[in-house]
Amino acid sequence: MPYCRLCEFRCDHHEYDPETRLCRNCQIQEEKRLKSEHPAPAPIVMATTPMVPGREITECLGIVSAQVAFGQNIFKDIFTEVRDLVGGRAKAQQKVFADSRKAAFDELTVEARNLGADAVVGIDLDFQELAGGGKYGMLLVVVTGTAVKLAVV
Structure with a gap:
């Protein structure tokens, strides 16, 4: 079983993304963090x-x-x-x-x-x-x- 690279939780294969090497919970948190760092540009x-x-x-x-x-x-x-x-x-x-x-x-x-x-x-x-x-x-x-x-x- 793989381990999440952030929380080091041992994951089932269906809860683990091999591309990012993150569990589902850490993946969601990472996406939220990235959105807050890079807000959508103001509309034209x-x-x-x-x-x-x-x-x-x-x-x-x-x-x-x-x-x-x-x-x-x-x-x-x-x-x-x-x-x-x-x-x-x-x-x-x-x-x-x-x-x-x-x-x-x-x-x-x-x-x-x-x-x-x-x-x-x-x-x-x-x-x-x-x-x-x-x-x-x-x-x-x-x-x-x-x-x-x-x-x-």
């Missing part, structure tokens, strides 16, 4: 306006941009065409739009964070269909904005 403020209401911009860091291309499978194409004929909401299409928008904003956040930004202002969001003949194929989402530093409140 996103705004379509040229400023953040109530906050002063102290520095412009540059333009940031993210592009995401999402493909749709043939089944979504077929169901979208049927929905187009009978009317109603195309939930599969809506989900693709929502997922692609979220992915683009996630990438924009990473770009802004890499520049040390507190916010991205003047955000422009563009959707473009990449297919010919009215068929749904690829959806391109481009998000662009200006990464800025904000005054400390």
Whole structure:
């Protein structure tokens, strides 16, 4: 039976992680300790306006941009065409739009964070269909904005 490297408790194999060489209890404590030492970074403020209401911009860091291309499978194409004929909401299409928008904003956040930004202002969001003949194929989402530093409140 293995021993935990921290508490030196003799563990059953199902209570022991061979990768970290810790028992389950010590593993949980170690994860809590690491989270407290490395808190999650502050969220990046996103705004379509040229400023953040109530906050002063102290520095412009540059333009940031993210592009995401999402493909749709043939089944979504077929169901979208049927929905187009009978009317109603195309939930599969809506989900693709929502997922692609979220992915683009996630990438924009990473770009802004890499520049040390507190916010991205003047955000422009563009959707473009990449297919010919009215068929749904690829959806391109481009998000662009200006990464800025904000005054400390």
